[in-house]
Amino acid sequence: MEISVVQIVLIFIVSCISGMGSVLDEFQTHRPLVACTLVGLILGDVTTGIIIGGTLEMIALGWMNIGAAQSPDSALASVVSTILVIAGHQSIGAGIAVAMPLAVAGQMLTVFARTITVFFQHKADQYALAGNLTGIDVCHILALFIQALRVSIPAVLVAIFIGTSVVQTMLGAIPPVITGGLQVAGGFIVVVGYAMVINMMQAKYLMPFFFLGFVLAAFTSFNLIAFGVIGAVIAIIYIQLNPKYNVASAPALAGAQAASAADNDLDDDLDA
Amino acid sequence: MTSQDVRLKKSDLFNMFIRSNLHQGSWNYERMQALGYCFMMVPIIKRLYQGDEKVKAMKRHLEFFNTQPFVTAPILGVTAAMEEERAKGAQIDDTAINGIKVGLMGPLAGVGDPIFWGTLRPLVAALGASVALTGSIAGPLLFFVLFNVVRLAVRWYGIEYGYVKGLNVVKDMAGNKLQKLTEGASILGLFVMGALVCKWTTINIPVVILSITMADGKIITTTIQDIFNQLIPGLVPLILTFICMNLLKKKISAIWLIFGLFAIGIVGFALGILK
Numbered sequence: 121m122e123i124s125v126v127q128i129v130l131i132f133i134v135s136c137i138s139g140m141g142s143v144l145d146e147f148q149t150h151r152p153l154v155a156c157t158l159v160g161l162i163l164g165d166v167t168t169g170i171i172i173g174g175t176l177e178m179i180a181l182g183w184m185n186i187g188a189a190q191s192p193d194s195a196l197a198s199v200v201s202t203i204l205v206i207a208g209h210q211s212i213g214a215g216i217a218v219a220m221p222l223a224v225a226g227q228m229l230t231v232f233a234r235t236i237t238v239f240f241q242h243k244a245d246q247y248a249l250a251g252n253l254t255g256i257d258v259c260h261i262l263a264l265f266i267q268a269l270r271v272s273i274p275a276v277l278v279a280i281f282i283g284t285s286v287v288q289t290m291l292g293a294i295p296p297v298i299t300g301g302l303q304v305a306g307g308f309i310v311v312v313g314y315a316m317v318i319n320m321m322q323a324k325y326l327m328p329f330f331f332l333g334f335v336l337a338a339f340t341s342f343n344l345i346a347f348g349v350i351g352a353v354i355a356i357i358y359i360q361l362n363p364k365y366n367v368a369s370a371p372a373l374a375g376a377q378a379a380s381a382a383d384n385d386l387d388d389d390l391d392a
Numbered sequence: 393m394t395s396q397d398v399r400l401k402k403s404d405l406f407n408m409f410i411r412s413n414l415h416q417g418s419w420n421y422e423r424m425q426a427l428g429y430c431f432m433m434v435p436i437i438k439r440l441y442q443g444d445e446k447v448k449a450m451k452r453h454l455e456f457f458n459t460q461p462f463v464t465a466p467i468l469g470v471t472a473a474m475e476e477e478r479a480k481g482a483q484i485d486d487t488a489i490n491g492i493k494v495g496l497m498g499p500l501a502g503v504g505d506p507i508f509w510g511t512l513r514p515l516v517a518a519l520g521a522s523v524a525l526t527g528s529i530a531g532p533l534l535f536f537v538l539f540n541v542v543r544l545a546v547r548w549y550g551i552e553y554g555y556v557k558g559l560n561v562v563k564d565m566a567g568n569k570l571q572k573l574t575e576g577a578s579i580l581g582l583f584v585m586g587a588l589v590c591k592w593t594t595i596n597i598p599v600v601i602l603s604i605t606m607a608d609g610k611i612i613t614t615t616i617q618d619i620f621n622q623l624i625p626g627l628v629p630l631i632l633t634f635i636c637m638n639l640l641k642k643k644i645s646a647i648w649l650i651f652g653l654f655a656i657g658i659v660g661f662a663l664g665i666l667k
Contacts, residue, residue: 337591
């Protein structure tokens with residue numbers, strides 16, 4: 121599919137917004153659900169965009185920046201893989217497969233952008249000495265713009281070359297065993313994201329709640345909203361009844377400590 | 393220091409709130425969110441200081457800073473209140489203001505990371521994604537609206553709370569309110585993760601291990617997947633999740649795990665073990 125000039129301009133804008141979203145982490149425009157949907161809208165197949173977004177979102181569920189650690193980059197992965205699937209006529213499985221190396225490339229690019237931003241930090245120090253508040257604004261916004269470009273430049277390049285016959289032939293040459301296998305893997309690759317989220321909680325003594333959720337899901341047909349409500353209710357009851365938060369009675373406290381020690385032992389056994 | 397009647401206006405705090413949506417824009421490896429913090433303080437500094445005091449204030453807020461972005465809101469409120477006091481002539485020095493920033497950013501990151509990145513976002517994202525997989529625009533919209541409503545509320549009320557309470561925020565932090573919130577969020581997050589591992593993963597092992605020909609000529613086959621489904625549905629994803637958790641703890645990067653699972657998928661598909 122040939123991409124028109126208007127579409128390329130729109131892809132540039134959306135990928136700028138997505139790139140800024142990835143460093144800001146505020147509006148979540150870098151998340152696949154948002155970025156893939158917008159690119160799908162531009163390319164005239166919003167439904168496919170939404171489905172790729174949903175698929176990638178589940179895989180990227182645990183991708184988060186904590187402290188100074190950078191996660192794989194969902195912005196570049198989402199934008200470019202959606203272009204490949206819709207304009208390059210690829211399967212969603214192939215799109216996901218391409219998204220992963222793109223996430224690594226995007227991660228390297230954001231590390232690079234965050235390194236050269238040190239320059240603006242120093243420039244801001246000089247403006248501070250001069251008492252120039254506008255200078256602070258300029259430094260901050262320019263740094264943000266670098267993050268916009270680091271996604272939009274690769275995205276626009278892909279959008280320009282996707283229509284060429286060379287790229288189309290290359291994409292067509294992927295054997296079906298690979299795309300089929302990737303489609304299959306897409307179904308269970310999400311566990312990596314789940315594992316990242318669980319690890320990040322770092323609360324072994326709360327793992328019984330994980331198993332409760334698992335077993336309830338295995339033997340009921342509740343949807344996610346039901347699980348959200350049940351989970352919230354359990355959390356509130358746990359907090360209300362937990363003797364740790366009702367320090368008044370000492371015997372109760374001792375009992376709780378014994379109980380939580382027992383929980384830990386149990387978890388250790390399960391993990392082993 | 394000249395004492396004068398300088399006050400912050402509500403519009404200054406609102407300006408700070410708007411700017412706080414760009415908090416991490418200049419995140420860098422030297423001082424992380426330092427420039428971003430100064431950027432958010434610009435309306436406050438502009439209102440309160442002139443000349444030499446202004447330079448001092450700008451330098452003060454270009455010091456190292458890093459925390460979970462949304463929980464910066466109360467810290468912004470507190471520092472705005474402190475700067476206002478200082479501008480009025482109170483004896484608050486640079487170290488006091490930076491001390492409170494550094495003192496709050498660690499504990500608040502410890503609360504913000506599990507609540508926002510560990511619970512809220514995975515929850516609304518999984519909810520949005522499960523709707524999106526049916527091709528409905530409601531999925532992305534649900535995610536975008538729910539997340540941002542909570543986020544903007546935290547940002548605005550956080551600033552207001554910090555500004556009104558001032559240094560008393562530290563007292564609030566010492567109580568167990570935040571601990572309750574973190575623990576509750578972790579319970580909710582883990583509970584939903586359990587459900588996701590079980591139901592929102594697809595793995596099918598169609599290897600036939602038993603084939604019985606009935607009297608009427610029908611052939612009934614039992615695959616490995618059938619046996620798993622009879623025992624505990626979702627047992628394979630559960631085992632996979634625990635393997636991933638252990639490998640992640642051993643500092644193996646998530647991307648390598650994803651590539652590894654891709655390889656398993658391709659090999660399994662080629663051999664007919666996975667479908």
